[in-house]
Amino acid sequence: MKEGPNIAQIAALIGDPARANMLTALMSGKALTVSELAGEAGVTLQTASSHLAKLSAGGLLRQRKQGRHKYVSLANDDVAHVLEGLMGLAAGAGQVRTRTGPKDPALRAARVCYNHLAGDRGTQMFDSLVARGHLIIDDGHLHLTPSGSAYVRDLGVDLDGLTRGTAPLCRECLDWSERRSHLAGSLGRALLARFEDLSWVRRHKDCRLVTFTPTGTRAFDKAFPVASTRRSMGAPAHQ
Amino acid sequence: MKEGPNIAQIAALIGDPARANMLTALMSGKALTVSELAGEAGVTLQTASSHLAKLSAGGLLRQRKQGRHKYVSLANDDVAHVLEGLMGLAAGAGQVRTRTGPKDPALRAARVCYNHLAGDRGTQMFDSLVARGHLIIDDGHLHLTPSGSAYVRDLGVDLDGLTRGTAPLCRECLDWSERRSHLAGSLGRALLARFEDLSWVRRHKDCRLVTFTPTGTRAFDKAFPVASTRRSMGAPAHQ
DNA sequence: TTCATAGTTCGATCTTAGTCGAACCATGGA
DNA sequence: TCCATGGTTCGACTAAGATCGAACTATGAA
Numbered sequence: 001m002k003e004g005p006n007i008a009q010i011a012a013l014i015g016d017p018a019r020a021n022m023l024t025a026l027m028s029g030k031a032l033t034v035s036e037l038a039g040e041a042g043v044t045l046q047t048a049s050s051h052l053a054k055l056s057a058g059g060l061l062r063q064r065k066q067g068r069h070k071y072v073s074l075a076n077d078d079v080a081h082v083l084e085g086l087m088g089l090a091a092g093a094g095q096v097r098t099r100t101g102p103k104d105p106a107l108r109a110a111r112v113c114y115n116h117l118a119g120d121r122g123t124q125m126f127d128s129l130v131a132r133g134h135l136i137i138d139d140g141h142l143h144l145t146p147s148g149s150a151y152v153r154d155l156g157v158d159l160d161g162l163t164r165g166t167a168p169l170c171r172e173c174l175d176w177s178e179r180r181s182h183l184a185g186s187l188g189r190a191l192l193a194r195f196e197d198l199s200w201v202r203r204h205k206d207c208r209l210v211t212f213t214p215t216g217t218r219a220f221d222k223a224f225p226v227a228s229t230r231r232s233m234g235a236p237a238h239q
Numbered sequence: 240m241k242e243g244p245n246i247a248q249i250a251a252l253i254g255d256p257a258r259a260n261m262l263t264a265l266m267s268g269k270a271l272t273v274s275e276l277a278g279e280a281g282v283t284l285q286t287a288s289s290h291l292a293k294l295s296a297g298g299l300l301r302q303r304k305q306g307r308h309k310y311v312s313l314a315n316d317d318v319a320h321v322l323e324g325l326m327g328l329a330a331g332a333g334q335v336r337t338r339t340g341p342k343d344p345a346l347r348a349a350r351v352c353y354n355h356l357a358g359d360r361g362t363q364m365f366d367s368l369v370a371r372g373h374l375i376i377d378d379g380h381l382h383l384t385p386s387g388s389a390y391v392r393d394l395g396v397d398l399d400g401l402t403r404g405t406a407p408l409c410r411e412c413l414d415w416s417e418r419r420s421h422l423a424g425s426l427g428r429a430l431l432a433r434f435e436d437l438s439w440v441r442r443h444k445d446c447r448l449v450t451f452t453p454t455g456t457r458a459f460d461k462a463f464p465v466a467s468t469r470r471s472m473g474a475p476a477h478q
Numbered sequence: 479t480t481c482a483t484a485g486t487t488c489g490a491t492c493t494t495a496g497t498c499g500a501a502c503c504a505t506g507g508a
Numbered sequence: 509t510c511c512a513t514g515g516t517t518c519g520a521c522t523a524a525g526a527t528c529g530a531a532c533t534a535t536g537a538a
Contacts, residue, residue, distance in 0.1 A: 255495090256496095283498060290496090307506065
């Protein structure tokens with residue numbers, strides 16, 4: 001008994017409502033200041049400061065000082081991945097937030113997950129890349145094939161700049177709304193950034209929502225066509 | 240702000256030390272009684288009962304009554320998946336349990352994750368199946384190819400009985416010690432069960448440890464040979 | 479230098495929830 | 509029928525920690 005890492009501390013860290021709100025806000029991928037996070041969580045500045053210190057000590061956050069501002073963001077993709085998993089459990093258990101708001105359907109369609117595209121659009125892109133052999137799973141990791149490299153280069157992604165980094169290029173991330181994989185990792189981030197540059201999408205200012213422009217919708221569907229096997233058959237039976 | 244499912248409740252549920260100990264114990268995949276879990280958590284029976292009621296209400300557990308015993312197990316693979324993710328974060332943050340015990344290296348080698356094989360041996364099996372085309376990722380899901388179906392049938396797994404179930408056949412699960420994928424889902428469970436039948440492995444009575452017999456080691460390495468690209472090159476650089 | 483803003487530290491308060499003793503219910507065996 | 513065992517419910521106690529006011533530090537602007 002009692003083997004393995006200690007879950008309780010880290011889960012308790014996420015388990016406080018104020019801290020959970022902050023982490024959820026940071027899932028937008030943007031670095032936020034202490035004051036902004038205090039607003040998100042609905043607590044005063046001192047309380048927020050104390051919470052953020054604890055989250056940082058727990059390794060969940062990364063902080064950068066810039067002038068008299070302090071910018072806080074999630075530590076890495078792993079943290080985002082666990083948070084998405086928790087959202088999946090919460091959604092499954094019917095623990096949807098009481099004030100679920102009108103934005104919920106839009107969020108399920110497209111949103112940012114830390115820094116990459118998630119939701120229906122995110123899984124569409126992932127599936128499309130896999131179906132056409134641009135992305136394969138091998139050796140336990142996700143890999144970009146040569147055809148995939150060429151493809152994302154054509155889309156205008158600076159792949160060489162990415163591969164120099166130490167962070168993994170491709171990662172899977174499980175979607176809480178779709179319960180399927182979408183693409184994370186530095187490539188996932190770069191693609192979303194590219195979509196913004198191309199004005200295919202617009203990230204909402206203060207939430208995780210991502211809206212597609214009319215031209216963006218067409219271009220995206222052309223770049224990442226859906227396999228005929230699914231989506232035409234309605235939602236896949238699952239669970 | 241405040242969009243998406245409510246993480247805090249579910250995380251707080253996991254965040255109590257006593258409950259976290261119970262959940263960790265249940266990662267062994269076995270159904271345990273209330274008394275046994277009370278022992279695991281180091282609390283009295285009435286405290287354990289209260290905790291288990293909360294965990295069940297949160298959808299994390301499944302309970303079965305049998306005579307005057309009540310058997311408790313994890314609700315599903317999703318819960319196990321999130322718990323593994325949390326263990327990964329905790330391990331990464333150096334939150335390893337203080338009394339980490341001598342069993343830790345053995346646990347990293349082979350252990351059960353809810354009901355399937357995890358640890359180094361688990362990722363070996365996963366990688367081997369993928370490398371030989373028995374397992375592919377497609378449409379966002381893991382799929383068993385025809386050659387894979389034949390292969391596991393040869394190993395003695397009753398595949399037809401499995402495919403009738405509603406639970407997904409193949410799933411990925413992220414390993415906290417290896418930080419790589421291993422095989423979950425009903426096939427993962429069936430394979431581990433088969434290894435036990437064949438006396439390749441023995442599950443430890445009261446922890447997650449899985450030990451390979453000498454003949455089991457040989458047979459397993461023959462059935463799931465390691466790709467020459469890794470494992471010969473030492474630990475992969477990651478993160 | 480002076481002021482304003484961003485953030486931290488400290489201390490006091492107060493609520494939440496984990497804990498267990500005791501009594502109670504249910505099942506199974508003798 | 510009686511007893512032992514497994515589990516639940518209730519209530520009281522207690523400890524942990526979230527919260528905020530107040531005082532303090534640091535950066536930047538005027």
